[in-house]
Amino acid sequence: MADLLRLLEDDNVRVWLEQKQAAVSESRDNEAVWFIEEWEARSRTRVNALLAAVPRVGNELSRVVSAVRQEAQGSGVMPSALMFAIIAGVAFGTEWIFRRSVPALSIVKSPLKQTYTEFLTLSIFTATVAILFFLFAWPPLMRVVVLYSLVALIAWRLATALCRIALAASILSARSYSRIRIFVALLAATMACSAVSERLAVAADVRSALAIGLSIPIVVLAIAMIWRERSSDVQSLRGRISRAMGISGAIVLWLLWCGDFLALFWLGVMLVLVPRALSIADSLMLSFSPSRSCGRNLLDPKAVLLVRGTRAIILIAAVDWVAFVWRHSFPFVSGEVTLIRTIIAGAFNSVVILLIIDLVWQLAKAYITRKLSDVGDEGTLPSNALARESRLRTLLPVFRNALAAALLCVAVLTVLSEMGVKIGPLIAGAGVLGVAIGFGSQTLVKDVVSGIFYLLDDAFRVGEYIEAGNYTGVVESFSLRSVRLRHHRGPIFTVPFGSLGAIKNASRDWAVDKFRIRVPFKTDVDKVRKLIKEIGAQLQADPELGSLFIEPLKLKGVEQISEYGIELGIGFTCKPGEQTMIRRKAYAMLMQAFQGNGIDFAQPVVQVSGDDKETAAATLAARLSPDKAAPGTASPA
Known part of the structure; x- marks a missing residue:
């Protein structure tokens, strides 16, 4: 310990430690620059390795094919290609027989019927392939070749079933259906070949060169699909730009994949495929919704669960896959830059959380x-x-x-x-x-x-x-x-x-409405009661007002004896808010009923009296009949 302390007190050692610390700090400050240079060096190394591996592709393939053939001959079994063809033929034959023997379904909707048929036959196809594969005892190398070939075949069959469902729902055209089937077939064959090459111990650089060579037809087909799909809108500037961007994007993605930049490659693939997949999934799920015919998809929780749930599953799967690739192939996520790693990982997790909350x-x-x-x-x-x-x-x-x-x-x-x-x-x-x-x-x-x-x-x-x-x-x-x-x-x-x-x-349970009418003193109250009762019966029989009554219109009795006549109280009970309309109708019917039965409404009367009885009598006669004044009576000046 004393020697170590003495060594640390040495000026030369102290200067050397300070220089090392400064170099480490500088490298940490310029980490982004070093990261770019590392990418450039990595790309250059990859290109040189691929160019050096191209001449060895033929030898490696010959070695692998020869090893598999010798193993098959030594085990006394048929070649791998023939065994694969037999299993595939039996599976397709079983599916064809099943399609012809199953009775037609009584399902009105074509997409739902097509979905039921496709997935049922796909299950039969997959089960037949699995049973035939497990019936044989495969040699090790041959088992790998046949297994990945059958997996690629099932994947192609699944893509075909999905395309047929989309075709039945009028989401996909017949021309696009054929191109997508060819594209998926080439893609599945390429992936199966890469998997088989890895399992058969083919060198990594040779395997990469072989995969790049097999991917060229896929890229050409993708460019042709983009060219054909957007050829109808090529007359406009926007259509030309869209087609050029689509083709450029396909080429850039292929170059990223060739350069082993898988993080950026899968991010670009998801940015291209996920919006299209979401659009197709929305159309398919809405076509399956039971409320499609009544146009209430936005109000049906089942349709919302179907559409939004499918969208969430697609987005979560895409985000999880990109996060998995970035975690294993992107240094920012692997632990070199803590802040960026935290932000990217948090963004991936946040997308999942936001989708669930949505x-x-x-x-x-x-x-x-x-x-x-x-x-x-x-x-x-x-x-x-x-x-x-x-x-x-x-x-x-x-x-x-x-x-x-x-x-x-x-x-x-x-x-x-x-x-x-x-x-x-x-x-x-x-x-x-x-x-x-x-x-x-x-x-x-x-x-x-x-x-x-x-x-x-x-x-x-x-x-x-x-x-x-x-x-x-x-x-x-x-x-x-x-x-x-x-x-x-x-x-x-x-x-x-x-x-x-x-x-x-004023809008709860019921409403009681009361109003008063004034009739002369000589009016027969019982007659008025009967008339009001008849009016109440007529109102209850009215098709518009009858359902509004709780208690009918009726006479409550004499409420007050005023100076000019008798005030009678009338009331009824009805639903809240309807009393004004009923009262107006009752007023009109009361006026008609009183006029038809000689009943008047009370009015104020002014009597003028004086010392001269003849003058008073003439005044009264003039008030009762102005046109028939008493003879010999002069009109007042």
Whole structure:
């Protein structure tokens, strides 16, 4: 220990350590520059290795083919190609027999019927291949060749089934269907050849050169597909640019793959394929939805679950695969740059979390919207069902807004946590800020709390007519802080909950309406009672007004004896909000009934009297009949 301390005190050693520390610090500061240079060196090394491996491809293939053939001859079995052809032929024959023997399905929708048929026959095909493969005892090398060839065949068969389903749903054209089948066949054959070469111990550089050579037809076919697909829009500048970008993108992706930049290659592939896959999946899932014919896909939770769930599965699978590739082939994610690694990993995890939260929100929103749209006609619902529907129409929008706010907060906090941000201080700070805002905005807190208690007390609902202080109107909507009232003359009042006070609700259960009429003293009250009873029966028999009555129109009795006549009280009980229309109809029918039965309404009468009896009699006669004045009586000047 003493020698070590003595060595550290040496000036030369101290200078050397400081230089090393500065060099390490400089390399850390210029890490991005070194990273670019490393990529350049890696690319140059890869190109040189591929060029050197090209002359050895033929020898390696001959060696592998010879080894597999000798193993087959030594084991007394047929060649691999012949065994593969036999298994594939038997599987296709079994599938053809099954297709011809299965009776036609009684399914109206063509995509659903095609899906059922394709996946059922695909299961038969796969099961036949598996059974035939496991029936034989394969030599080691031959087993690898046949196994990966059969896996590629099943993958091609699955892609064919999906293309047929898309073709039945009119999402894919017949020409595109043929090209995609050829493209998938070449891709599956190339991947199977690469897997077999790796398992048969072919050199890595030779295997890469062979894979690049086999990928050239795939790239050419992809370019041809882009050229043909966008040839119809080539007359416009936008179409030309789109086609040029598509072809350039295919070439760039192929070069990235050839250069072994798998992280960027798979990211580009997902950026190209995922939007197209999402569009096709949406069309397919909507074609399977039972509500497609009635055009209510956005309101059906099952359709939302089908569409959004499929989208989430596709996106999560794509994100997970890109994250897996980046984790194993991209230095930024492998641990060299901590900040960038944390951000990229957090972005991948955040996408999954946001997709799950979006799925929950879309399901909840679809369910709430469906419930709000299913509210029945008020005139056809019983009172208890009407009350339940009205309460749902009132509370569900509030619940939807609260759920949106809660999910948004959860999403933000979760994304920040995945990005490496410590959310504990944020939550604590938000709590302190909330307390401060609460003290500073007591009126706002009062409005929110009052609104919560109004909703808990079920004081009013959307569509009800209420009176609160100086405000009257129909409840149109409300937020966490205020309620919107539509006055019967048109204006809208936006009233904070804290300013409402006592609520007078005129739209609950039933309404009693009373009004008075004045008749002369000599009127027969019993006759009036009978007439009003007949009018009440006629109103109840009215097809428009009859269903609104709870108790019929009837005479309550003599309410008051006034100076000019008798005041009679009339009343009825009806559904809330309908009393004005019934009262107007009753007024019209009372006037007609009284006029037809010689009953008058009482009117004020002024009598003028004096000392001269003849003058008084003449005045009375003139009032009763102005055109027939008493003879010899002069009109007043």
